[in-house]
Amino acid sequence: MAIDRSDREFHFTDKDFAVIKDLIYKRAGINLSESKKDMVYSRLSRRLRANGLRTFKQYLNLLNDPSSHEQQEFINSLTTNLTSFFRESHHFDILKDFLVSRESPVRIWCCAASTGEEPYSIAMACIEHYQSFTPPVEIYASDLDTKVLAKAEKGIYPVERVERLSDQRLKSFFFRGKADNSGLVKVKPELQKLIRYFPLNLLDNQWPFKLQFDVIFCRNVMIYFDKQTQYQVLKQFLPYLKDDGLLFAGHSESFPQASDLFSLRKHTVYVKADKARIKS
Ligand SMILES: C[S@@+](CC[C@H](N)C(=O)[O-])C[C@H]1O[C@@H](n2cnc3c(N)ncnc32)[C@H](O)[C@@H]1O
Structure with missing residues (x-):
């Protein structure tokens, strides 16, 4: 069933997605599947807003402008950074x-x-x-x-990021934030x-x-x-x-x-x- 996306703030076509998919593959090796369309729309919409742009076409033109700093922001927006302390311990x-x-x-x-x-x-x-x-x-x-x-x-991390560490590790390796920094x-x-x-x-x-x-x-x-x-x-x-x-x-x-x-x-x-x- 086709999903109606007419309520979107920015017009985003399959062709826009194909160009973005190709760009991030060439620049970062990241291989985006079709299922990532919504994720790409949502993350890059922020970049359109930050640059005061109204269409994805304008955004893609900006990415082709060698004098623009947007290339790095584009990459930063499309990486997935999930991690944790002692992951796979x-x-x-x-x-x-x-x-x-x-x-x-x-x-x-x-x-x-x-x-x-x-x-x-x-x-x-x-x-x-x-x-x-x-x-x-x-x-x-x-x-x-x-x-x-x-x-x-x-x-510096929110305290929830370290809550699975032992008390010993917490005490040895971290300072706890106080006053304005409590919770960090x-x-x-x-x-x-x-x-x-x-x-x-x-x-x-x-x-x-x-x-x-x-x-x-x-x-x-x-x-x-x-x-x-x-x-x-x-x-x-x-x-x-x-x-x-x-x-x-x-x-x-x-x-x-x-x-x-x-x-x-x-x-x-x-x-x-x-x-x-x-x-x-
Ligand atoms: C899911 S995180 C994994 C973090 C950590 N290694 C871990 O296992 O918890 C993937 C990281 O790979 C980085 N990354 C993606 N493509 C990369 C590339 N071409 N070169 C270097 N780092 C890349 C992303 O920016 C992201 O921070």
Whole structure:
């Protein structure tokens, strides 16, 4: 049954959606299904309002204007940033076990860091493992979305975001806001010092590192990519991951098409495939 959308504030055609779908795929690798039309309309309507525009056609023209800053806002609007502290908590136990045998400094890259809960969880796990607020660890945290990265760097969260953490973790790693800041928590500066934040698009064909990582966290971002893009990104990880390093993926992500690059060790944790070790 066709749904009547005539009550919409902005006229939004199937062609507009097709152009947007193509643009976000090319710029971010995000593969939008037809079911995302309403989501796209609602998120981009805000951008039309912010720019004082009246039609999607005008908005798409703005995106083609090289002097406009709207491109980044467009990307920020269409990313999905759902995350939480110690999401898929077994991964942090696996990380701690892995740290036992590593030489320092241990370098960890969290490549879809969103609002920071994941890199801060990595930092907490490292502090707990080494029993020190200055563990021999460097954490690099990136994301394509500049808005979430700014939130991550601040490290301030509504108290509900931490309510499933143990009292011990809350006490060790967070300050509770008082007065005007009640209802908020802030991560302690010792954690922030362990993490370097920077924008990075996994689709870029060059990344700005001259080093190799012991661990790459790439969780719950590949699900937005098609198989071909996933393969490309995984291939590009190879020279940046030590031969005996670990790649953490999200719980619903698997890469059978890339079995020449990575092999599953357990619980969506991957290691380089034998052949890939020799080549990279
Ligand atoms: C659902 S969140 C996952 C956050 C975290 N890794 C976790 O598992 O909780 C996906 C993140 O991937 C980021 N992202 C999407 N496309 C990207 C790309 N091409 N390059 C880098 N990050 C991307 C989004 O901005 C978003 O913050």
